[in-house]
Amino acid sequence: MKAKSPDALKQFLINQVLLDPNRLENERLEKELSYISRERVNNPIIYVGMGTCGLIAGAGKTFKAIQEYIDDHGIDIELIKGGCIGLCSAEPIVDIQLPGKSRISFGNVKQDKVQYLLDEILNHNIPDLQTIGQYKNDISQPWEGINPIFDHSFFSGQQRVLLDNCGLIDPVSVEQYIARGGYWAFADTISSLTPKGVCQLIEESELSGRGGGGYSTGKKWANTLKTFSDQKFLVCNAVESDPGSYMNRVIIESNPHRLIEAVIIAAYAIGATKSFIFIRQEFKLAIERLEKAIENARGYGLLGHHIFDSGVNIDIIVKRGARAFVCGEETALNNSIEGKRAMPESKPPYPSEKGLWNKPTIVNNVETLFNIPLILKNGPDWFKKTGTDNSKGTKLFTLSGKVKNYGTIEVPMGTTFRDIVWKIGGGTSGKQKFKAVILGINSGNYITKKNLDNRIDYEELKSIGTSLGSGGFVVIDESTCMVDLAKYFTNFFKNESCGKCIPCREGTARLLEIMEVVTQRPGKNNHFQSLERFKGVMQLRSLANVMRDTSLCALGKSAPNAILNTLNNFKEEFDAHIFERKCPANVCRDLRVFSIDVDLCTGCTACYKKCPVDAIIGSARHPHFIVEEKCIGCGLCYDACKFNAVLIQ
Ligand code: SF4
Ligand code: SF4
Ligand code: SF4
Numbered sequence: 241m242k243a244k245s246p247d248a249l250k251q252f253l254i255n256q257v258l259l260d261p262n263r264l265e266n267e268r269l270e271k272e273l274s275y276i277s278r279e280r281v282n283n284p285i286i287y288v289g290m291g292t293c294g295l296i297a298g299a300g301k302t303f304k305a306i307q308e309y310i311d312d313h314g315i316d317i318e319l320i321k322g323g324c325i326g327l328c329s330a331e332p333i334v335d336i337q338l339p340g341k342s343r344i345s346f347g348n349v350k351q352d353k354v355q356y357l358l359d360e361i362l363n364h365n366i367p368d369l370q371t372i373g374q375y376k377n378d379i380s381q382p383w384e385g386i387n388p389i390f391d392h393s394f395f396s397g398q399q400r401v402l403l404d405n406c407g408l409i410d411p412v413s414v415e416q417y418i419a420r421g422g423y424w425a426f427a428d429t430i431s432s433l434t435p436k437g438v439c440q441l442i443e444e445s446e447l448s449g450r451g452g453g454g455y456s457t458g459k460k461w462a463n464t465l466k467t468f469s470d471q472k473f474l475v476c477n478a479v480e481s482d483p484g485s486y487m488n489r490v491i492i493e494s495n496p497h498r499l500i501e502a503v504i505i506a507a508y509a510i511g512a513t514k515s516f517i518f519i520r521q522e523f524k525l526a527i528e529r530l531e532k533a534i535e536n537a538r539g540y541g542l543l544g545h546h547i548f549d550s551g552v553n554i555d556i557i558v559k560r561g562a563r564a565f566v567c568g569e570e571t572a573l574n575n576s577i578e579g580k581r582a583m584p585e586s587k588p589p590y591p592s593e594k595g596l597w598n599k600p601t602i603v604n605n606v607e608t609l610f611n612i613p614l615i616l617k618n619g620p621d622w623f624k625k626t627g628t629d630n631s632k633g634t635k636l637f638t639l640s641g642k643v644k645n646y647g648t649i650e651v652p653m654g655t656t657f658r659d660i661v662w663k664i665g666g667g668t669s670g671k672q673k674f675k676a677v678i679l680g681i682n683s684g685n686y687i688t689k690k691n692l693d694n695r696i697d698y699e700e701l702k703s704i705g706t707s708l709g710s711g712g713f714v715v716i717d718e719s720t721c722m723v724d725l726a727k728y729f730t731n732f733f734k735n736e737s738c739g740k741c742i743p744c745r746e747g748t749a750r751l752l753e754i755m756e757v758v759t760q761r762p763g764k765n766n767h768f769q770s771l772e773r774f775k776g777v778m779q780l781r782s783l784a785n786v787m788r789d790t791s792l793c794a795l796g797k798s799a800p801n802a803i804l805n806t807l808n809n810f811k812e813e814f815d816a817h818i819f820e821r822k823c824p825a826n827v828c829r830d831l832r833v834f835s836i837d838v839d840l841c842t843g844c845t846a847c848y849k850k851c852p853v854d855a856i857i858g859s860a861r862h863p864h865f866i867v868e869e870k871c872i873g874c875g876l877c878y879d880a881c882k883f884n885a886v887l888i889q
C-alpha cells in the first residue's frame with residue numbers, strides 16, 4: 241500500500257472510517273486498515289516491549305542495541321516502543337514481523353542477544369532463543385515449528401478483551417488505534433445514541449465497578465444523568481497504590497487511547513463536559529504516554545469543542561496525584577483535584593450527588609472504563625456472554641509472587657483460583673509448596689488451599705468473606721511467615737493513614753506495636769513485656785472491630801484484615817510466635833536462634849569473619865560456637881557456611 245501523507249491519512253481515518261456508517265462491509269477498506277494497524281507490513285517491523293516492567297528488565301538497552309544494528313546495517317526497519325503483552329516474567333520481549341510472515345515473539349532478549357537474533361531472523365531462520373510464540377492469522381505465512389502465542393500456558397487460560405491491543409500496537413499512535421477499531425464506538429455513540437441510551441446499554445450489560453464496590457456502572461451513571469446541574473464531572477481513578485497490583489498502570493502504558501475513548505464516552509453519557517484522569521505522579525511512563533495520546537487524539541478532533549460537528553464538547557485534564565494510598569478513596573481524590581489535602585470525607589453525600597466543587601461527579605476506575613468502548617461496539621449481550629450469573633465480563637489481575645509465570649492477566653469471571661495459580665502461573669516457582677493467595681491487601685481474606693476451587697465471582701467471594709480487592713493476586717509459598725507478612729501490611733497502613741480519624745490513626749499504630757512485640761525475642765526476665773504481648777494479642781479482635789465500625793474510610797476499616805486473616809487461617813503460626821517464641825518459616829529475624837553443629841563444622845572460619853557482632857568464637861580447623869546472648873539473628877553465618885553446619889531453631 242502506498243503511504244499517505246499525515247494529513248491525507250487523518251482525513252481518510254476520520255471521514256472513511258470514524259464517520260462512515262458502512263465501513264464494516266468494505267473489504268478494500270479492511271485491507272487498507274490492516275496496513276495502518278501494521279497487521280500487514282511492507283518492510284520489517286520490530287516492537288520492543290517498553291512498559292515499565294520491560295524497562296526494568298533491560299528493554300531500554302535492548303532497544304538501543306536494535307537501533308544500532310539497524311543503523312550499522314542500513315536496513316529499512318520500523319522500530320517501535322510497544323507496551324506490555326502481560327508476560328512480565330519473559331521481559332525483555334521483542335516481536336518481529338517480516339513482510340508476508342507471521343509476527344513472532346521472543347522472550348528474555350537482553351542486549352547481548354540482539355545481534356544473533358537479528359542476523360538469524362532477517363535471514364528467515366529461527367534463532368536458538370526463547371520463542372514465546374507466533375501470531376497466526378489468515379493474511380500471513382506462519383513460521384514452521386513455532387506454536388501460536390495464545391497456546392502458551394500463560395495465555396491459553398485467559399480471555400483477552402481488555403488486553404487485546406496491549407503489546408501489539410504503538411501505544412500513542414491514534415492511527416493504529418483507529419485502524420484496529422478504536423474510537424469507532426465513540427463516533428457512533430455521539431452520532432446515534434442519546435446519553436440516556438448509553439446509560440441504558442451499560443446498565444443492560446450488567447457491568448459492575450471493578451474498583452472494589454461492584455456497584456452497577458450503568459445505574460450509577462443514570463442517576464447522575466438525571467441530576468440537574470449546570471456542570472458535571474467525570475473522574476477516572478488511576479491511583480492504584482495497593483502493593484502487588486499494577487494492571488491499571490500496564491493498560492494505560494500499553495493502550496492509552498482506549499482509556500481516552502472510554503472517558504469521553506462516559507462523560508457524554510452523564511452530561512459532563514470536563515473530565516479528569518487522576519493518576520499517581522510516580523507513573524511517569526503512563527503519564528507521558530497518556531499525555532502524548534491525548535495530544536494525538538486532540539489533533540484528530542476527538543477532544544475539545546463541537547466534536548465532529550455534533551455539538552458535543554468534552555475535554556480531559558490529566559491530574560497528577562501524590563504518592564498516597566488514601567488518594568484512591570473517591571472523596572480524598574476529589575479533594576486533591578480541588579487542590580486541597582487528600583483526606584476522605586464522610587458519605588453521604590456521595591460524589592455522584594456532590595463531588596468536585598459540589599457538582600455531581602462520577603468516579604470510575606481505569607478497568608471499569610476500559611470495558612465501555614467494547615460494550616458499545618459489541619453490544620451488552622456480547623459482554624454478558626462472558627462470566628457467571630452474578631458477575632459478567634472479564635477481570636484483570638496482577639499475578640505475582642512465588643509463581644513461574646507472572647504479569648498482567650485477564651480471565652473470565654468465574655475462573656478458579658487453582659486455574660490461575662497452576663494453569664496460568666505455572667505453579668509455585670521455588671521448591672516450597674503453595675501456601676495462600678493474597679487478593680489485594682484490603683480484600684478481606686486470604687485464599688488458602690481449601691478455597692482454591694472457589695470461582696472468582698462477586699457473590700462467591702462474598703460467601704467466603706472476601707472481595708475482588710484491587711486486582712493484586714500475590715501467590716505465597718511456605719517460605720513466607722504469615723505473621724511477618726501481617727506486620728508488613730500493618731506497617732503499610734500505619735504509614736498510609738491520613739490521620740483524620742482517631743480509630744485509624746491510633747489503631748494502626750497500636751496494631752503495629754502489638755505485631756512488633758509478637759515478632760521480637762523477649763528480653764531476659766522481662767515479665768512486663770510478656771504480659772504486654774499477651775494483653776495486646778487478646779485485644780486484637782476488639783481493636784479490629786472498633787476500627788472497622790468507626791473508621792471513616794476503607795483504609796482504616798481494612799487495616800486489621802491482614803492480622804485477623806492470619807489469626808483465622810494460620811493460628812498455629814501466630815501461636816508459635818506468641819507461646820513458643822519461634823517463627824516456623826524462620827523469617828522473623830528476632831526470633832531465630834542460631835547454633836553450630838560441631839560434627840559438621842570444619843573450622844573454616846567463614847562465619848566468624850562475617851559475624852558483625854563477634855558472637856562467634858573458635859579457632860581455625862576447630863569447631864566454632866555461637867554466643868546466643870550476643871547474636872542479633874542476622875543470618876550472615878548461615879549464608880556463609882558451605883558445610884551446612886549453621887542451624888536455625
Ligand atoms: S480511616 Fe484512616 S485514612 Fe481513612 S479518613 Fe480515617 S484516618 Fe484517614
Ligand atoms: S546470626 Fe548474625 S549475629 Fe548471630 S552469630 Fe550469625 S552472623 Fe553472628
Ligand atoms: S562457616 Fe560453617 S564450617 Fe566454617 S567455621 Fe563456621 S560453622 Fe564451621
